[in-house]
Amino acid sequence: MKTTLLKSVLLVFLAAVSWSCSDKDKVDPAPPSLANSWKSGWDSQKVLALAKGSRPLPEVYLEANYVTYQLSLFEKGATYLVPKSTLDNYGRDTLGYPDNTQFVMAAGEMDAMLVKTGKDISKIETELGIPAGSWKDKPMVRISIANPKELNLRLPSGNEMGANALWLPGGKLPTGYSEAVVNRIPKSKYTETPL
Amino acid sequence: MKELEKEGWNYTLFLSEDKQLIFSVVCGSVGLYDFVVALNREEQAAYGSRGKAFLGELARTIRENESSYLTRRISI
Numbered sequence: 001m002k003t004t005l006l007k008s009v010l011l012v013f014l015a016a017v018s019w020s021c022s023d024k025d026k027v028d029p030a031p032p033s034l035a036n037s038w039k040s041g042w043d044s045q046k047v048l049a050l051a052k053g054s055r056p057l058p059e060v061y062l063e064a065n066y067v068t069y070q071l072s073l074f075e076k077g078a079t080y081l082v083p084k085s086t087l088d089n090y091g092r093d094t095l096g097y098p099d100n101t102q103f104v105m106a107a108g109e110m111d112a113m114l115v116k117t118g119k120d121i122s123k124i125e126t127e128l129g130i131p132a133g134s135w136k137d138k139p140m141v142r143i144s145i146a147n148p149k150e151l152n153l154r155l156p157s158g159n160e161m162g163a164n165a166l167w168l169p170g171g172k173l174p175t176g177y178s179e180a181v182v183n184r185i186p187k188s189k190y191t192e193t194p195l
Numbered sequence: 196m197k198e199l200e201k202e203g204w205n206y207t208l209f210l211s212e213d214k215q216l217i218f219s220v221v222c223g224s225v226g227l228y229d230f231v232v233a234l235n236r237e238e239q240a241a242y243g244s245r246g247k248a249f250l251g252e253l254a255r256t257i258r259e260n261e262s263s264y265l266t267r268r269i270s271i
Contacts, residue, residue, distance in 0.1 A: 081227070086228075089207060090203050091203065094203075098204060103223075128225060131228070131265075134228035134230075135228060161205075161255075162227075164258060164259055165261070165262070
């Protein structure tokens, strides 16, 4: 009788502990950091020491969970900025460099950046590392891609036409925003919005 | 200005009213911009002898070494 009572009390106690440990108390694991995601023998300098055109795919030197996490940031869409005059000059049928690449930011990060800068063009230039004055007095357009996975979304290798001397491996701009690459974008896969 | 050559989303070569060759290169990653220079004499000669092949090489050089061309950058 005493044993049964003790067992009952124990069961009630365990149920109470289980109930108190609800999902809301669980802490999401911290996102993987680039610093901790290099595969053995690799670092940023080693990638950058390789000539453009000869750099390996990021999957060669970055842990898979980091790559997966970085790309997950684009699940709500990808986006980039371009002067309207450039769009008018090169056309809207298919966007992107001739090597079948176009760099993109995560839509949420672009939204936050535009709020942060108040859409001040000179401040946006600074945030994105654009040479000062490049966009002065130019009507700008935001290109939005709802489903970048359809366009082979991937982390940049640094071999892309749009990768310049400031490019860093790891899917992040020097200013910290996330970046990825998609294939050239057909007209049916993007929307154009004045900035 | 008169457009002389163009490669889609790469570069455009213009002839200005004062007969300068103006070269506009698409640059940038998550933010695209045009980097524009007037071709110097050597570049004009190279374009004259090699045509679009030279322009493609120059576009790549400018895109990858913007700092070396900053003093020549112009607005159109």
